[in-house]
Amino acid sequence: MPPIVTLTTDFGLREYFVGAVKGVILSVHPEANIVDISHEIPPHDIQEAAFTIQAVYRSFPHGTVHLVVVDPGVGSARRPIAVTTEQHHFVGPDNGVFSWVYRSEPQHKVFSIQADHYFRKPVSHTFHGRDIFAPVAAWISRGTELSRLGPRITDYVKLSVGEPSPAGENRVRGIVLHTDRFGNLITNLSPSDMPGKPVRFEIAGFTVASIVQCYSEAKDALPFALLGSAGFFEISMRESSAAARLAVERGAEVVAVWDGPVGRVR
Amino acid sequence: MPPIVTLTTDFGLREYFVGAVKGVILSVHPEANIVDISHEIPPHDIQEAAFTIQAVYRSFPHGTVHLVVVDPGVGSARRPIAVTTEQHHFVGPDNGVFSWVYRSEPQHKVFSIQADHYFRKPVSHTFHGRDIFAPVAAWISRGTELSRLGPRITDYVKLSVGEPSPAGENRVRGIVLHTDRFGNLITNLSPSDMPGKPVRFEIAGFTVASIVQCYSEAKDALPFALLGSAGFFEISMRESSAAARLAVERGAEVVAVWDGPVGRVR
Amino acid sequence: MPPIVTLTTDFGLREYFVGAVKGVILSVHPEANIVDISHEIPPHDIQEAAFTIQAVYRSFPHGTVHLVVVDPGVGSARRPIAVTTEQHHFVGPDNGVFSWVYRSEPQHKVFSIQADHYFRKPVSHTFHGRDIFAPVAAWISRGTELSRLGPRITDYVKLSVGEPSPAGENRVRGIVLHTDRFGNLITNLSPSDMPGKPVRFEIAGFTVASIVQCYSEAKDALPFALLGSAGFFEISMRESSAAARLAVERGAEVVAVWDGPVGRVR
Numbered sequence: 001m002p003p004i005v006t007l008t009t010d011f012g013l014r015e016y017f018v019g020a021v022k023g024v025i026l027s028v029h030p031e032a033n034i035v036d037i038s039h040e041i042p043p044h045d046i047q048e049a050a051f052t053i054q055a056v057y058r059s060f061p062h063g064t065v066h067l068v069v070v071d072p073g074v075g076s077a078r079r080p081i082a083v084t085t086e087q088h089h090f091v092g093p094d095n096g097v098f099s100w101v102y103r104s105e106p107q108h109k110v111f112s113i114q115a116d117h118y119f120r121k122p123v124s125h126t127f128h129g130r131d132i133f134a135p136v137a138a139w140i141s142r143g144t145e146l147s148r149l150g151p152r153i154t155d156y157v158k159l160s161v162g163e164p165s166p167a168g169e170n171r172v173r174g175i176v177l178h179t180d181r182f183g184n185l186i187t188n189l190s191p192s193d194m195p196g197k198p199v200r201f202e203i204a205g206f207t208v209a210s211i212v213q214c215y216s217e218a219k220d221a222l223p224f225a226l227l228g229s230a231g232f233f234e235i236s237m238r239e240s241s242a243a244a245r246l247a248v249e250r251g252a253e254v255v256a257v258w259d260g261p262v263g264r265v266r
Numbered sequence: 267m268p269p270i271v272t273l274t275t276d277f278g279l280r281e282y283f284v285g286a287v288k289g290v291i292l293s294v295h296p297e298a299n300i301v302d303i304s305h306e307i308p309p310h311d312i313q314e315a316a317f318t319i320q321a322v323y324r325s326f327p328h329g330t331v332h333l334v335v336v337d338p339g340v341g342s343a344r345r346p347i348a349v350t351t352e353q354h355h356f357v358g359p360d361n362g363v364f365s366w367v368y369r370s371e372p373q374h375k376v377f378s379i380q381a382d383h384y385f386r387k388p389v390s391h392t393f394h395g396r397d398i399f400a401p402v403a404a405w406i407s408r409g410t411e412l413s414r415l416g417p418r419i420t421d422y423v424k425l426s427v428g429e430p431s432p433a434g435e436n437r438v439r440g441i442v443l444h445t446d447r448f449g450n451l452i453t454n455l456s457p458s459d460m461p462g463k464p465v466r467f468e469i470a471g472f473t474v475a476s477i478v479q480c481y482s483e484a485k486d487a488l489p490f491a492l493l494g495s496a497g498f499f500e501i502s503m504r505e506s507s508a509a510a511r512l513a514v515e516r517g518a519e520v521v522a523v524w525d526g527p528v529g530r531v532r
Numbered sequence: 533m534p535p536i537v538t539l540t541t542d543f544g545l546r547e548y549f550v551g552a553v554k555g556v557i558l559s560v561h562p563e564a565n566i567v568d569i570s571h572e573i574p575p576h577d578i579q580e581a582a583f584t585i586q587a588v589y590r591s592f593p594h595g596t597v598h599l600v601v602v603d604p605g606v607g608s609a610r611r612p613i614a615v616t617t618e619q620h621h622f623v624g625p626d627n628g629v630f631s632w633v634y635r636s637e638p639q640h641k642v643f644s645i646q647a648d649h650y651f652r653k654p655v656s657h658t659f660h661g662r663d664i665f666a667p668v669a670a671w672i673s674r675g676t677e678l679s680r681l682g683p684r685i686t687d688y689v690k691l692s693v694g695e696p697s698p699a700g701e702n703r704v705r706g707i708v709l710h711t712d713r714f715g716n717l718i719t720n721l722s723p724s725d726m727p728g729k730p731v732r733f734e735i736a737g738f739t740v741a742s743i744v745q746c747y748s749e750a751k752d753a754l755p756f757a758l759l760g761s762a763g764f765f766e767i768s769m770r771e772s773s774a775a776a777r778l779a780v781e782r783g784a785e786v787v788a789v790w791d792g793p794v795g796r797v798r
Contacts (some may be wrong), residue, residue, distance in 0.1 A: 001296040006285065012572075013279070013545065016588040016762075019538065019569035023591030026565070030533040033292070034567075035300075037285035040278075043714065059396065060288030061296065075746020100473040125746040127761030130591065181278045182309065182599065214341020214391040229393030230282075262587050272551065279545065299558070301566075303551035306544075322548040325662065327554030327562065447544045448575065480607020480657040495659030496548075505755040 002033040003141040004064040008053050008090020009129065010041040011069070017127070021067075021134045024120055028138035035060075041116035044072040046097050047250070050159065051186075052176045054100030055230040057088050067137040075125035080113040080132050081156060082146045089146070091137045093128070096159035103161055114150035161218040162188040166254050169239040170196070176203075176252045177232065186234045187254050193226065201225050201235060204246050208235055268299040269407040270330040274319050275395065276307040277335070287400045290386055294404035301326075310338040312363050313516070316425065317444045321496040322365030323354050331366075333403040334358035341391035346379040346398050347422060348412045355412070357403045359394070362425035369427055380416035401409070428454040433521050436462070442469075442518045443498065449507020452500045453520050457493065462524035467491050467501060469520040470512050474501055534565040535673040536596040541661065542573040542587050543601070549659070553599075558653055561668035567592075576604040578629050582719075583710045585663070586632030587762040589620050599661075599669040600624040607657035608638045612645040612664050613688060614678045622679070623669045625660070628691035635693055646682035651757065693790060694720045699787050702728070708735075708784045709764065715773020718766045719786050723759065728790035733757050735786040736778050740767055 006024055009014040011017035018039050037056055041049045057066055064129065071078075072094040083090040083098050085105040090098050094112075102108055113132065116123070118139050123131040137146065167173035174189040185203070201208040205223050210224040217223045218238045223246060228234040235242050243249070271291055277283035284305050291298050307315045315336040323332055337344075337359040339482055349356040349364050351371040360378075368374055379398065382389070384405050386397040402415065433439035440455040451469070467474040476487050476490040484490045484504045489512060494500040499522065501508050509515070537557055543549035550571050556565050567587055573581045581602040589598055601746045603610075603625040615622040615630050617637040628642075634640055643666065650671050652663040668681060669705070698728050699705035706721040717735070733740040742756040750756045755778060760766040765788065769775050775781070 004292060006289075014570055014572040015712055016569060016584045019567065019588045020591040020761075022567050023538075023588065023596075026536060026567070027591070027593045030565075033289050034294075035285065035292070037282060038280055039643075040280040049471045052282045056285045058288065060287040063287075070543065073748050076748040123758075124761045126758065136388070151512075180281055216342040218338050221381075227390075228390065229286075229390040229396065241729075270558060274551075299562075301551065301554050301558070303548060304546055306546040318548045322551045322555065325552040325559070327555075327559045332557075435539075447546055482605045483610040491655075492658065495552075495656040495662065 001061070001063075002031055003029070004033045004035055004060060005137050005141050006035045006060065006064060007039070007041045007069075008037040008041065008049055008066070009069045010043045010049070011039045011129070017129065020127070020130045021069075024130055024134040025138040028135050029142045032138055032141050034090045041070050044070065046070055046095055046159065048178065049097050050100050050161065053090070053097070054104060056103070060088070062087040063088045065091065065137045065141045066134055068097050069129040069133055070097055071095065071128060074128050076205065079153075080136070081127065081153070082111045082113055082136065082140065082149050086111050086147050087133055089140050090138065091133050093157050096157040099159040099161050106188050109146070110153055111146045112150040112153045115148060120142070121232065140233055143154075164189055164193045169255050170259070171254050171255055173253060176248060176250050176254060179243045179250055183243040183245075184228070184234045184236045184237075185242050185246075185248055185252075185254075186228055186230065186232050189233045189254065189256050190231050194256055194258040196264045198225065198233065198256045200257050200259050201233065201254055202257070203235060204248045204252060206246055225249075267327070267329075268297055269295070270299045270301055270326060271403050271407050272301045272303050272323075272326065272332045273305070273349065274303040274315055274332070275335045276309045276311065276315070277303045277305045277395070278306055283395065286393070286396045287335075290400040291395055291404040294295050294401050295408045297342065298404060298407050307336050310336065312336055312338075312361055312425065315363050316366050316427065319356070319363070320370060326354070328353040330470065331355045331357065331403050333399055334363050335395040335399055336363055336393060337361065340394050346394065346402070348377045348379055348402065348406065348415050348417070349528045350375050350412050355406050357399050358408065360422050362423045365425040365427050368424055370380060375412070376419055376422045377412045378416040378419045381414060382409070384415065395417045400434060405447065422471070430455055430459045436525070437521055439519060439525050442516050442520060443515060445509045445516055447511040448502075449511075450494070450500045450502045451508050451512075451514055451518075451520075452494055452496065452498050455499045455520065455522050456497050460522055460524040464491065464524050467520055467524050468523070469501060470514045472512055533593070533595075534563055535561070536565045536567055536592060536768070536794040537572070537669050537673050538567045538569050538592065538596060538598045539590075540569040540581055540598070541571045541601045542575045542577065542581070543571045543661070545571055550660065551600075552659070554661045555591070556662055556666040560667050561674045564670060566578060569574055573602050576602065578602055578604075578627055578691065580710065581629050582632050582693065584623070585629070586636060588634070592605045592618040592620070595729065596609050597623065597669045597673045600629050601661040601665055602629055603627065603660060603684075606660050612660065612668070613685070614643045614645055614668065614672065614681050616641050616678050623665050623672065626688050628689040631691040631693050634690055642685055642688045643678045644682040644685045645791050649688050650676070650681065696721055696725045703787055703789050706778075707787060708782050708786060710748060711775045711782055714768075715775040715777075716760070716766045716768045717774050717784075717786075718762065718764050719761055719782055721765045721786065721788050722763050726788055727789040730757065730765065730788045730790050732789050733765065733786055734789070735767060736780045736784060738778055
């Protein structure tokens with residue numbers, strides 16, 4: 001089975017950067033099967049990169065190496081790291097970009113990458129994607145043990161990924177994690193956060209009481225909620241952007257209210 | 267020969283959607299050679315997707331599986347289908363996206379996909395691209411017979427793909443099928459629609475009398491026509507957008523006039 | 533080792549053009565490993581394509597075939613050419629797109645592609661990327677000798693790629709080669725152009741005296757210079773576009789001043 005290396009970056013598609021990363025991977029491991037996730041992460045947006053990789057990594061076969069390079073601190077003291085969950089491996093900067101993985105995979109191990117004989121030389125100060133992360137990912141895809149890259153560490157950077165919290169009886173409070181290109185508002189609330197079926201969502205002063213199963217089921221111009229493909233509830237509008245129409249941005253608060261005894265929902 | 271799976275979607279390149287589809291395909295069939303056609307089909311634009319796949323599928327080797335996911339009805343009663351022309355296979359929603367293939371390939375057969383043991387579980391209501399179409403395309407690329415997916419059907423959705431019609435002596439009427447990113451107006455008129463060589467095109471009140479062989483042959487700022495690479499005549503302007511300058515959109519009428527006895531062209 | 537074919541074009545990602553090129557390559561050579569460099573070269577911008585391919589080709593293994601199609605003269609008398617440096621092969625139009633390769637690789641040989649039995653038939657007048665360049669690149673990746681494609685030539689088109697020139701004592705004059713998507717101004721000046729360490733850059737009436745090693749080292753809102761990943765000095769600003777803030781475009785003059793005896797720098 002050809003080993004897969006996925007790429008998630010903020011390099012954009014106009015420059016030569018993505019091509020350089022692929023060239024280096026294939027120089028180290030000609031059999032690697034390189035798969036683009038996205039190169040259109042907004043520049044330096046670690047949270048978006050963290051959301052994207054967590055939404056997709058489980059769709060890949062075991063053994064896949066996921067390279068994530070959104071790296072505003074390139075060239076500084078921030079460490080390059082490699083993470084393994086046994087099923088999946090991750091390579092990137094220690095800036096919190098794997099925070100969702102740490103949360104979803106309690107068995108993860110993190111290694112500080114120090115073994116510079118795996119690097120492309122000379123290492124530039126501005127393009128560790130090409131000179132450090134790409135060759136290391138390629139060596140891992142060839143079977144190099146992560147423990148050979150450097151010492152295991154426990155003080156790696158963890159960003160808050162927005163844990164839902166109780167908000168009164170039959171209510172849970174979350175946030176908008178991500179706004180997709182259609183203007184759908186993806187929250188951090190999932191069915192496991194509520195013992196009953198949600199009956200409404202409250203966001204930005206609006207009450208969204210229409211809960212549907214698929215986009216085409218929504219019948220009018222009002223906002224509706226559905227369970228999206230990443231496993232989270234999202235707030236959407238038919239043929240328009242919920243983000244624009246409700247004037248809601250990432251990080252906004254959202255409350256889900258579920259079924260309960262009459263009179264107890266406030 | 268590694269089996270090819272091509273992808274044509276309206277997912278865009280910013281989100282994780284394309285990556286998820288590829289991960290699922292490679293989970294089912296690690297040897298698949300995945301090739302992107304376009305993920306920038308305008309959202310929900312079935313006609314554009316239909317144009318794109320018909321323009322490109324013949325450039326691929328026999329045995330290629332073409333996955334097309336432009337699917338505004340995802341989660342509704344619209345059927346998932348698989349189409350075979352013997353040389354090529356197609357997988358996508360039954361919303362007319364393969365209408366050009368039906369027209370170009372009289373020997374096509376269409377199957378309703380019902381065998382859900384080929385699906386990724388659980389099947390989401392909003393992302394059949396990942397959960398139904400991707401694994402089915404991967405199984406077909408592994409050699410699964412289309413007849414194992416479900417019953418053959420004949421009542422599949424066919425969109426009008428714009429048949430040219432006579433428009434008087436030495437004249438044929440067509441439409442603008444597609445506006446490309448340079449503003450070229452690609453029509454549905456081809457040399458086989460006219461027994462003689464075209465001498466002019468009439469569009470939006472303009473007469474285009476300059477017929478050239480290649481873009482660089484056009485010598486002034488007036489619109490010109492040429493036979494484009496998809497086999498259709500197109501109306502172009504040198505270093506500007508014919509669509510913008512002539513204020514013409516997809517669907518606009520265009521008439522071709524060809525050589526004939528003097529006095530008979532009206 | 534699977535042979536690599538890289539693609540650099542101005543086709544954009546919306547149309548079927550890139551897909552058609554890949555289909556033709558895989559029809560000729562099913563084992564080819566196709567790698568996208570960029571399809572977002574600005575339309576007809578030969579200089580940008582020349583910059584891009586020179587910045588990236590050395591990141592690929594020896595034996596790679598680099599297909600570059602930015603071809604405003606398609607269908608005209610401009611010749612299709614193939615270039616070899618022994619380590620790398622290049623295929624594209626003879627319009628100067630390989631000018632940097634000619635400069636960097638004194639041992640290059642250029643062949644006029646005339647052997648039309650390697651072409652896809654019929655050859656359109658508007659899409660040589662699909663009909664000539666793609667199949668020829670695929671044949672080269674299969675091992676076809678360049679000398680079988682046509683005669684070696686020496687009168688190929690060379691564009692000026694901006695040679696640095698002396699500008700007084702301890703000073704060298706260059707130009708801005710490229711503005712990247714972050715607004716960084718990449719110059720044609722490299723450490724080999726100056727015997728000492730640069731102490732300042734002069735551009736558009738500004739003096740840039742802050743020379744840093746990496747972006748995150750810059751501490752204020754003033755422009756700074758660093759040695760970029762393509763081996764050239766670049767002028768940048770922290771979290772804003774140097775191109776916009778300094779109102780500088782590609783081709784602008786830049787002077788580097790390096791360390792020298794006191795009083796001798798003018």
